[in-house]
Amino acid sequence: MADSVGNFPFEDSLLFKSMSRLPVMSTKRVLTSSTSSSENGQEFAPAQKKTRKDLEHVKPQAAATIIGGKRPPVAASRPPFSKSTRGGGAATVAVGPSRGVLKPSLVSTAAKGGNVKQPAVSAGTKAGGGGPQRRHGWDLKGKVSDMEEKIGKYQTKVKSVNQENEILKGSMVQTQTRMALMEKELDKQRGMISEYETELQVLTGVREELEKVSSDKNTLERELSNLEGKYRVMETLRDSQETELQTLKMKLSVQESTLARLQATLKDTEEEVCSLKETVAQQQDELHAGEMERRRLHNTIQELKGNIRVFCRVRPLVGGGLSKHIQLPASDIKMITLAKTEESHTGKTADTQRNYNFSFDRVFGPQASQQEVFEEISLLVQSALDGYNVCCFAYGQTGSGKTYTMEGDEIDETRGVIPRAVQQIFKAAEKLGAQGWEFTFTASFVEIYNETLRDLLYTGKASKRPEHEIRKLSNGEVTITNLTYEKVTNEDQVLGLIVLANRNRSTAQTAQNDRSSRSHSVFQLDIEGVNAGRDVKCKSTLCLVDLAGSERMVKSQSQGERFKEMTAINGSLSNLGIVIAALANKESYVPYRNSKLTYLLQGCLGGNSKTLMFVNIAPESDSFGETLNSLRFASKVNDCVIGTASANRK
Numbered sequence: 001m002a003d004s005v006g007n008f009p010f011e012d013s014l015l016f017k018s019m020s021r022l023p024v025m026s027t028k029r030v031l032t033s034s035t036s037s038s039e040n041g042q043e044f045a046p047a048q049k050k051t052r053k054d055l056e057h058v059k060p061q062a063a064a065t066i067i068g069g070k071r072p073p074v075a076a077s078r079p080p081f082s083k084s085t086r087g088g089g090a091a092t093v094a095v096g097p098s099r100g101v102l103k104p105s106l107v108s109t110a111a112k113g114g115n116v117k118q119p120a121v122s123a124g125t126k127a128g129g130g131g132p133q134r135r136h137g138w139d140l141k142g143k144v145s146d147m148e149e150k151i152g153k154y155q156t157k158v159k160s161v162n163q164e165n166e167i168l169k170g171s172m173v174q175t176q177t178r179m180a181l182m183e184k185e186l187d188k189q190r191g192m193i194s195e196y197e198t199e200l201q202v203l204t205g206v207r208e209e210l211e212k213v214s215s216d217k218n219t220l221e222r223e224l225s226n227l228e229g230k231y232r233v234m235e236t237l238r239d240s241q242e243t244e245l246q247t248l249k250m251k252l253s254v255q256e257s258t259l260a261r262l263q264a265t266l267k268d269t270e271e272e273v274c275s276l277k278e279t280v281a282q283q284q285d286e287l288h289a290g291e292m293e294r295r296r297l298h299n300t301i302q303e304l305k306g307n308i309r310v311f312c313r314v315r316p317l318v319g320g321g322l323s324k325h326i327q328l329p330a331s332d333i334k335m336i337t338l339a340k341t342e343e344s345h346t347g348k349t350a351d352t353q354r355n356y357n358f359s360f361d362r363v364f365g366p367q368a369s370q371q372e373v374f375e376e377i378s379l380l381v382q383s384a385l386d387g388y389n390v391c392c393f394a395y396g397q398t399g400s401g402k403t404y405t406m407e408g409d410e411i412d413e414t415r416g417v418i419p420r421a422v423q424q425i426f427k428a429a430e431k432l433g434a435q436g437w438e439f440t441f442t443a444s445f446v447e448i449y450n451e452t453l454r455d456l457l458y459t460g461k462a463s464k465r466p467e468h469e470i471r472k473l474s475n476g477e478v479t480i481t482n483l484t485y486e487k488v489t490n491e492d493q494v495l496g497l498i499v500l501a502n503r504n505r506s507t508a509q510t511a512q513n514d515r516s517s518r519s520h521s522v523f524q525l526d527i528e529g530v531n532a533g534r535d536v537k538c539k540s541t542l543c544l545v546d547l548a549g550s551e552r553m554v555k556s557q558s559q560g561e562r563f564k565e566m567t568a569i570n571g572s573l574s575n576l577g578i579v580i581a582a583l584a585n586k587e588s589y590v591p592y593r594n595s596k597l598t599y600l601l602q603g604c605l606g607g608n609s610k611t612l613m614f615v616n617i618a619p620e621s622d623s624f625g626e627t628l629n630s631l632r633f634a635s636k637v638n639d640c641v642i643g644t645a646s647a648n649r650k
């Protein structure tokens with residue numbers, strides 16, 4: 001066993017004895033060539049030489065225990081000293097063929113030597129070809145001599161091993177020193193690596209930032225390039241605008257001088273306008289006063305003409321020519337004579353002619369045009385705009401020309417009273433607008449058949465046609481429930497409503513023959529005017545009525561529905577006469593409620609209205625009786641003087 005300095009106490013006999021049993025000391029060198037099994041010193045010498053040579057090349061790791069592996073174990077790369085010293089000194093070194101550093105010549109085995117298996121054959125027992133001869137038992141001296149020789153060899157060997165050990169120790173110290181240095185160096189290097197790594201991280205960050213900055217730079221460069229482009233455009237624009245500005249400045253200076261001139265002119269003009277405004281205001285006042293005066297005078301004329309007037313109109317003969325029994329004196333436009341030749345009952349006397357003379361406000365012969373007729377009515381229509389209720393109705397037998405007079409045909413010349421009145425009203429309203437008047441117009445169209453009301457402006461389903469009632473409001477106005485009251489602003493709208501009403505009438509006509517002849521149709525236009533500047537308002541109704549045929553049916557021919565119709569027509573027409581007579585006589589009770597027609601027209605027939613009745617007559621001989629009746633009825637109406645009308649003004 002090696003001590004701390006590596007000396008082996010071979011002089012100790014006990015130890016010496018025990019060592020003789022150590023397998024380490026076997027002459028059989030495990031790592032040497034198998035061919036060398038000799039125990040003589042000649043054989044050892046080359047081995048030692050080899051070991052020294054090898055040791056010169058031993059690197060720090062060569063001190064590790066390497067056992068026959070192709071590569072040294074991982075532990076061999078580390079400093080092996082602590083391990084080998086624990087084992088009690090020298091390490092076992094085996095051949096590392098791949099390295100070639102340690103040759104198989106050297107095997108240094110520790111006294112304990114547990115790890116390396118040595119051949120069990122001792123030196124003494126192994127008899128080689130050249131070894132000492134076996135001595136006889138009695139040859140003790142020889143044996144001792146052999147032993148001493150052996151001991152000598154061993155001692156030499158131990159010495160060389162000790163030398164080797166010393167060299168190894170020196171080498172180990174060197175190696176340790178070098179290792180310490182290298183470890184220091186390694187630590188230093190590690191520190192540097194860590195620093196480098198930190199630096200690398202910083203640099204990586206810097207690089208990323210640099211890349212970002214570079215990309216930002218690219219973007220900014222692009223933006224800059226765009227901006228530069230825009231800047232160039234703006235510069236061009238600025239240049240052109242500067243030129244324009246110069247031009248404008250020049251123009252401005254011209255304009256300024258013009259303005260100065262104009263301002264002077266304006267001042268003069270303003271003064272002039274001021275004086276003109278005063279004149280206009282004065283003239284407007286005068287105009288308004290004139291308008292009011294016109295209304296007053298117009299109304300006076302109308303009153304003088306009578307608040308109920310009757311016009312007679314004779315329809316032309318269907319086949320042309322002149323009527324035999326109707327005479328219209330050329331000198332008097334108010335007279336009409338109905339002449340009837342009565343044959344002598346006895347035949348002995350001459351036939352006598354009986355004349356029935358009638359006088360009306362105006363008589364229109366068969367040649368009278370629609371325009372001529374309307375001129376007389378237009379004064380009344382003007383009264384409607386002035387705030388008076390106006391009612392115009394056509395009375396006469398079927399086919400006498402009532403509808404022709406009221407509605408006429410579609411062509412301009414043959415248009416009747418209703419379209420002409422509407423046209424006049426909208427035109428006059430427009431003119432009055434210049435004087436500050438604003439008008440609102442509401443139209444309705446109703447039919448009275450068999451004392452039942454029917455909305456002629458109804459556009460819904462026939463099955464859902466509502467029923468109507470006439471109501472008198474607390475303010476005296478008359479209204480019809482569920483009736484269409486259409487706001488209109490121009491003539492065309494009203495004409496459209498008339499077309500709709502005629503369509504509604506003809507639908508009913510298809511269901512019942514000649515129904516239109518047996519029903520009254522009432523067109524109403526409610527007029528509301530406001531002159532806000534003068535604080536004046538007016539409200540009136542223009543009522544245009546086409547009455548049912550006035551002919552009397554022969555009682556024997558009247559049955560069922562016809563009889564009912566006849567009763568209704570006769571009732572309402574005779575009641576119309578009664579109402580007009582009651583109004584004319586200023587009776588306290590006027591039976592308006594006796595028929596739907598008079599109840600509906602009560603606002604237009606009362607003291608506060610102007611009424612015009614057309615009596616239409618047919619010229620045919622066979623209509624003589626009905627014509628006479630019509631003229632008699634109209635004559636009665638004509639004799640009535642309805643109380644002075646007053647305009648609905650506030």
Ligand SMILES: Nc1ncnc2c1ncn2[C@@H]1O[C@H](COP(=O)(O)OP(=O)(O)OP(=O)(O)O)[C@@H](O)[C@H]1O
Nearest residue numbers: 315316397398399400401402403404405516517549
């Ligand atoms: N003054 C006139 N000039 C030319 N034609 C006329 C004139 N009056 C009426 N007529 C024609 O006579 C015919 C009958 O007239 P209209 O239909 O107006 O009578 P009506 O009294 O309204 O009859 P109904 O009571 O059946 O409605 C129509 O063809 C119409 O064009």
